[in-house]
Amino acid sequence: MPTNLPPEYFEADRKFREAESTSAKISALEELLTTIPKHKGTDKLRAELRRKLSKLKVEKQKKKSTGKHESEYHIEKEGTGRVSIIGSPNVGKSSLLATLTHATPKVSDSPFTTWLPLPGMMLIEDVQVQLIDTPPLNREHMEPEYFDILKSSNLLLLVVDLQATPFKQLEESLEILEEHKIAPIQKTGQYPEEKHFHSVPIIVVVNKDDNERIDEDFEVFDELLESDLPLVPVSAGNNRNLDKLSKLIFEKLDVMRIYSKRPGHDPDMSLPFVLKKGSTIDEFAQKVHKDFYQNLKTARVWGTDVYDGQMVGRDHILHDKDVVELHL
Numbered sequence: 001m002p003t004n005l006p007p008e009y010f011e012a013d014r015k016f017r018e019a020e021s022t023s024a025k026i027s028a029l030e031e032l033l034t035t036i037p038k039h040k041g042t043d044k045l046r047a048e049l050r051r052k053l054s055k056l057k058v059e060k061q062k063k064k065s066t067g068k069h070e071s072e073y074h075i076e077k078e079g080t081g082r083v084s085i086i087g088s089p090n091v092g093k094s095s096l097l098a099t100l101t102h103a104t105p106k107v108s109d110s111p112f113t114t115w116l117p118l119p120g121m122m123l124i125e126d127v128q129v130q131l132i133d134t135p136p137l138n139r140e141h142m143e144p145e146y147f148d149i150l151k152s153s154n155l156l157l158l159v160v161d162l163q164a165t166p167f168k169q170l171e172e173s174l175e176i177l178e179e180h181k182i183a184p185i186q187k188t189g190q191y192p193e194e195k196h197f198h199s200v201p202i203i204v205v206v207n208k209d210d211n212e213r214i215d216e217d218f219e220v221f222d223e224l225l226e227s228d229l230p231l232v233p234v235s236a237g238n239n240r241n242l243d244k245l246s247k248l249i250f251e252k253l254d255v256m257r258i259y260s261k262r263p264g265h266d267p268d269m270s271l272p273f274v275l276k277k278g279s280t281i282d283e284f285a286q287k288v289h290k291d292f293y294q295n296l297k298t299a300r301v302w303g304t305d306v307y308d309g310q311m312v313g314r315d316h317i318l319h320d321k322d323v324v325e326l327h328l
Ligand SMILES: Nc1nc2c(ncn2[C@@H]2O[C@H](COP(=O)(O)OP(=O)(O)OP(=O)(O)O)[C@@H](O)[C@H]2O)c(=O)[nH]1
Pocket: 088, 089, 090, 091, 092, 093, 094, 095, 096, 106, 107, 108, 109, 110, 111, 112, 113, 114, 115, 135, 136, 207, 208, 209, 210, 234, 235, 236, 237, 238
């Protein structure tokens, strides 16, 4: 790789590698090409990127003409994690998506309003999370692809309605999931191992806890339920406890944010690299650029369990909000 590439190149390169959809990859690659100075030393790199670009454009064209992704259940992954909102009819799933994202799902008093999944992006601190509203869980009309969305999710928000029949709704929802071999990760031990359940973390969102008077109903629900699953009371209608829910979502995604710093510069605090909790310098370097990964000599870290700018090795375990400077 040419050594005299400007900082914008690395920023654009990272956007490209984080892009999930073909269209996002194409626009990131086009931007990346504009950041490379035109001279002999960059000829090879520019040619390689142009080849990649035309391959992606052909891919996009093919998808269009074969209609491979026409299914309305096909939703491209975006952001750091995918969180699906599920539950019985009318519990407030779509209302929750509407309050937490810019998406505008249809909300109504009558059950079975939502027929297709709808995504929205939710910003939790500085991390973008994909939230998907789904049709109500029931036994009559469920598309098999519905369960594929759940299985591709990093977390499920199982919504119940505190003002209706929350016990029954929770029980039924978990039963339907079980019938489709999906088990809460928190309860994996309680499901037969040989049946190969797909396990996914679940948060039970107890919706329509609109005011202090109803808080008591939540307390009773919580006490009687004695569940291993984390519960959070919210009101999508009155915007209650949404911060608490966001925090819990972030926690359950099990990720951490790492900010990169170039030697002699301030750290870039605008856009974190998002890594699985417990990742090391090695894994961070891999995410930043393959050159760093291959040629890394040392790294300096500011943050948890280190003194400012401490030199660390490849196997140093990072923590949420650490700042890292990689040295080749
Ligand atoms: N009181 C109260 N009503 C709510 C709250 N959240 C949603 N609702 C109402 O509950 C009804 C159902 O809301 P939706 O968001 O459409 O519910 P849903 O789970 O998406 O329904 P389906 O798509 O039919 O499964 C609507 O009348 C909402 O206005 C809440 O926090 N408090």
